[in-house]
Amino acid sequence: MSERHIRAMPFRHRHDVIGPEEVELLHTRSLDILDRVGFTTSNHDLLDAMAEAGQRVDREARRIRLDPSFVEEALARCPGTYVLGARDPALDLPLDGSGGYLATDGCPADVIDLETGARRPGTARDLADITRLADALPQIAFLWQSVSANDAPVPVRPIHETFVQLRNTTKHIQQMTAIDPLNARGVVEMARVVAGSDEALRARPVISNFQCSISPLHWDDGPVECMRIFGEAGIPVGICAMPLAGASAPLSIGGMLAMANAEILSGIAILQTLAPGTPTMHISYAATIDLASGGMNTAWGTDEVFSAMANTQLARRYGIPYSVWAFAPGAKYPDWQAGVQAALSAMAMALSPGHLITGAGSLDDDVVYSLTELVLDCEIFEMLVRFAEGWRIDDDAIALETIEVVGPGGHFLGTPHTLANIRSFWRETVMDRSSWEAWEQAGRPDAARAATERARRLLAEHEPEPLPEDVEHELERIVAAYERQALERAG
Numbered sequence: 001m002s003e004r005h006i007r008a009m010p011f012r013h014r015h016d017v018i019g020p021e022e023v024e025l026l027h028t029r030s031l032d033i034l035d036r037v038g039f040t041t042s043n044h045d046l047l048d049a050m051a052e053a054g055q056r057v058d059r060e061a062r063r064i065r066l067d068p069s070f071v072e073e074a075l076a077r078c079p080g081t082y083v084l085g086a087r088d089p090a091l092d093l094p095l096d097g098s099g100g101y102l103a104t105d106g107c108p109a110d111v112i113d114l115e116t117g118a119r120r121p122g123t124a125r126d127l128a129d130i131t132r133l134a135d136a137l138p139q140i141a142f143l144w145q146s147v148s149a150n151d152a153p154v155p156v157r158p159i160h161e162t163f164v165q166l167r168n169t170t171k172h173i174q175q176m177t178a179i180d181p182l183n184a185r186g187v188v189e190m191a192r193v194v195a196g197s198d199e200a201l202r203a204r205p206v207i208s209n210f211q212c213s214i215s216p217l218h219w220d221d222g223p224v225e226c227m228r229i230f231g232e233a234g235i236p237v238g239i240c241a242m243p244l245a246g247a248s249a250p251l252s253i254g255g256m257l258a259m260a261n262a263e264i265l266s267g268i269a270i271l272q273t274l275a276p277g278t279p280t281m282h283i284s285y286a287a288t289i290d291l292a293s294g295g296m297n298t299a300w301g302t303d304e305v306f307s308a309m310a311n312t313q314l315a316r317r318y319g320i321p322y323s324v325w326a327f328a329p330g331a332k333y334p335d336w337q338a339g340v341q342a343a344l345s346a347m348a349m350a351l352s353p354g355h356l357i358t359g360a361g362s363l364d365d366d367v368v369y370s371l372t373e374l375v376l377d378c379e380i381f382e383m384l385v386r387f388a389e390g391w392r393i394d395d396d397a398i399a400l401e402t403i404e405v406v407g408p409g410g411h412f413l414g415t416p417h418t419l420a421n422i423r424s425f426w427r428e429t430v431m432d433r434s435s436w437e438a439w440e441q442a443g444r445p446d447a448a449r450a451a452t453e454r455a456r457r458l459l460a461e462h463e464p465e466p467l468p469e470d471v472e473h474e475l476e477r478i479v480a481a482y483e484r485q486a487l488e489r490a491g
Helices: 021-036 042-051 068-076 124-136 155-167 181-195 198-203 219-232 253-274 300-317 336-351 371-389 399-407 414-422 438-442 447-461 471-491
Strands: 038-042 057-058 063-066 082-084 094-096 101-104 110-112 118-121 140-143 172-175 209-210 239-240 283-286 322-325 355-359
Touching: 021 063, 021 068, 021 253, 042 057, 042 063, 042 082, 042 219, 042 253, 057 447, 068 253, 101 124, 101 219, 101 371, 124 155, 124 371, 124 447, 140 300, 155 172, 155 471, 181 198, 181 209, 181 219, 181 471, 209 219, 219 239, 239 253, 253 283, 253 300, 283 300, 300 322, 300 336, 322 336, 336 371, 355 371, 371 447
Parallel strands: 101 140, 101 355, 140 172, 172 209, 209 239, 239 283, 283 322, 322 355
Antiparallel strands: 038 063, 057 063, 082 094, 110 118
């Protein structure tokens, strides 16, 4: 494997937007929701398992209420730290609080064509290109399924998407489209082949997963079964909630936070009941609704950013890895709105980082994916990583002796101190720094055009480390076998 590195966001800053008493209130009310309201499920085995565990189960209503102590015990079974493995061990991600790792967003149905600029349905080839570009960008540490492979058979599309990504990156893959048992088993089987054995997969899971509740307060049959399948294989399973304030959560920041947290805690209780000890992560993507249209608010601003930062404080309370949202602007194109929203959310993330940071590359609130936006988001992330890393302030940096040598009226351009530090300052990759005249002569290029050109160049130059030939053939066999199985079931 080549010498490669990942740019991580240091946990150097911590800006709290709510007080400790408010964190505790949100936690207590989340437990109250699960105790007094509970959640429903379409999974009959879960009803049995929760009844056996002594929880209050209404089989007729398929409703489960959890005792607060039961939820606390489930949280106590969750590992506080673990490693997300990668095909290249140099790119493993230790979730120990030392740094936060950026991922591509997922899983829009459409993509902006890099050559024409037109929006169109995504394909497996698009997913391969995005994955290959992300593999080349050191700011991207792990990958979601960034665009749907709409040309793959629907019943086994998640298996096809996972195969495409395994072929085009040596970084960690977080599988987020497998929400039914068939695809979950296929993904586990592929991960086992890539890792080399059951034991190797448990030690360094090259794939992780997360499952989502249906807000408000429902767990569907498929995600519950997937939790068990991934958990029993030793694959980390995150628990995700995505309520919309005013639709599937109360129309308030506090109500939205409590609802999302209650759903996440319910999922953790389910996971630790079905597969005790499975590594997990707290994932909240709560958002607000546009009351004029009934859809997600694509003009999001301070409300969403504040709630995301507050959620990191709440998630931190549980002592397990957690994911934070950034980027994913509501803008339709990499324009002023996209820049403002991406920078605002990313700075909030730098001030209140999570172990996992997701959202790079999408536009229109995850509806469409853009390789241009991916490059721009990585540029913002790089600037903020450098901000979080900080700069040393010591006698060598102050350079008093050099100041004495240069003296009044001199300059520092040729001094040994300048030469020693010449590469320590940030240099942009897509932002324009030419003179006005040169900019005019070049046709007034903007950052989006430069990012598009950089994406094209990286796609032309970068070749990910290929899978070993025997592994490639075995993965092809697995994909074909599950596709036949899906067809037989349908027929």
